[in-house]
Amino acid sequence: MSEFDFGGRTLQSAPLCVARFEVAGGIMDLGASPWRTRRIGYITGGRFEGPRLKGDILPGGGNWSEAGVAADGAAIGTFDARCVWRTDDGALIHVSYTGRTWIPPEVGAAFRDPAQPEVAPDRYRIRIAPVFETSDPRYDWLNAVLAVGVGERLSDGVRHFIHAIG
Template structure:
């Protein structure tokens, strides 16, 4: 069977999220859960720039090996006044040593762990309607009080 060339990636923007301390729910029927409030942030790119509206949440599931499964919802506001809902699911994992350093709020080189998400955007904006019709991926970095992501459009 014929296979197709892998789609390329085009840089969309970098985003930085300032976060609060996690609220630990403990082990629920879903798993070991915590909620991390997104306080604010900003995003910068060639086509899209703005701020993160305070109040989004990162609902994480902590696996026994230290892996974190993310489910995030945040609201973006572009500098030209448009609102965009950004949701993403992601995975952050690595060796036990690396995950322990991250959990202890130490700075860890981004190449030492796997941190990938799949953002989705939803907007009523005519100008940014193209965001509703694309697939995106990102690579993340965890610092003591922030999440940083570089977001890419797939195949564009």
């Protein structure tokens, strides 16, 4: 097998859920330090729904993001998010994810302004890679899930379309 032959190994994905995160009070912009530009969003609530998974996103989590500028002038970023989900039947699930954003200069101002109408999600990229942790035996299967998601900005938060990778 050559280094470029994947030997038939492929990845499949299946819809896991759609998660809508509310970030009331906006994003705290800490500005540019000598190392990075940091922004923090406090999760104030939300909801997730999918074929095997439904419930509320509890207040108290957050997203610690870092921003920079790509060679093409786009705003790029990375983030570290953590939160707790409670299923409709009472299970608690710790969710953490990293991700990347890419926002071209022509949509940057509208994207950062919560008063602007929705910015078409095909004009920017938000991608995440969540992992899950729970002690509830009904959702033990989540402990083995690696997921990816596509996000879109909302005026009061973000919505992620999350897929389990198999």
